[in-house]
Amino acid sequence: MDSIEKIRDKDDSIFRVVEEIMPAAYGLPEIERYKSTGTVMLSFFTRLGFLKTGILDVAETGNIYSFNVLFRSFLEHVLKVNYIFMRWVVEQNDIPGQEYLSLKPLEDLEYFKAWKWIADKSKDNMExxxxxxxxxxxxxxxKQKLKALEEIQAKFRYRQLIQAINAMLGESDINFLHKIVPNYSQLSSFMHGGPKADDFMQEYISEKNREKYLIETSDLTVMMFYSSVRWLFLMLAGIDNQYNSHLAKIHEEIKKYY
Incomplete structure (x- = not known):
């Protein structure tokens, strides 16, 4: 069994190749016909990178509760970026990224509603x-546009993401969802403070079991992170075959370890 240190070595080795080829990907948002989707794909690369690093850092401390919160968030990010990428593959337009970015007003609305709730409870008045x-x-x-945004938002909910990705991959195929779905559901208890988290913690109370879980899940995290990087370069190569060599480089480096 690997150690966290060995997983970091794998991560460092693959990331060196990413650093070498990544400048090409920074030009994605400049491709006007895929500007939004390119921007979103790059954003998720950064976010997933931060989460991956955090997961490895926490794994070294043995803090399994924080580890699971981070890993559950990581899985949700992976689902969303995979959905956006696969829709781009199928549709060959900028709508997947445009729809995702269009949801900002709904996040602002939830924020304003939270302040409204505070104002009501304190018997204050919002202007x-x-x-x-x-x-x-x-x-x-x-009102009509707001309703349209709510319909778009529904596409990015967990069950809808799973159904859409599965439909694009093929219902009968064994795919990465078979790794994500059980973990995602189980770890929701950690994310939302549910009672089932206690059962999980009890299962890994043994240091040996806990260490095995942290190492195997950290390795899965690194593998999924670089799968998302490969999606980024698959997109680039799909736009212009001059990027085929970049895709080949990251693919060959990942193959050394996974």
Whole structure:
């Protein structure tokens, strides 16, 4: 069995190749016809990289609870970026990224609603209702557009993501979802403070079992992170075959370890 140190060695080795070829990917948002999707793919590369590093750091401390919170968040990020990438493969347009980015107003609305709740509980008055505040930020956002955004948001919920990805991959195929789905469901208890987390913690109370779990899951994290990097370069190569050599480099380096 590997150690966290050996997993870091794998990570460092593959990342050296990523650093070498990554400048090519930074030009994705400059490709006008895929500007939004390119921007989103790069954003997820950065976010997943931070989460991957955090997971390895926490694994070294043996803090399995924090580890599982991070890993559950990592899995959700992987699902979303995979969905966006696969839709791009199928649709060959910028709509996947545009839809994802269009959801910012709904996040702002939830923030305004939270302040409205505080104001109501403290018997204070907000000068404007949440939707009025939202209108101030997004003047063109009317009731019809808001409803359309809510329909887009539904596509990015867990079950819808799973169904959409499975449909694109093929229902009968063994794919990466068979690794993610059970873990995602089990780890939701850690993310949301559910009671099942106690059962999980009890299962790994033994130091030997806990260490085995942390090492195997850290290795899975590194593998999935570089799978997402490969999606980024598959997109580039799909746009222009001059990037085939970049894709080949990352693919060959990943193959050494996974």
């Amino acid at each position: 404007k209702f949440p939707k009025e505040l939202l209108k101030g930020l997004y003047p063109s956002l009317d």
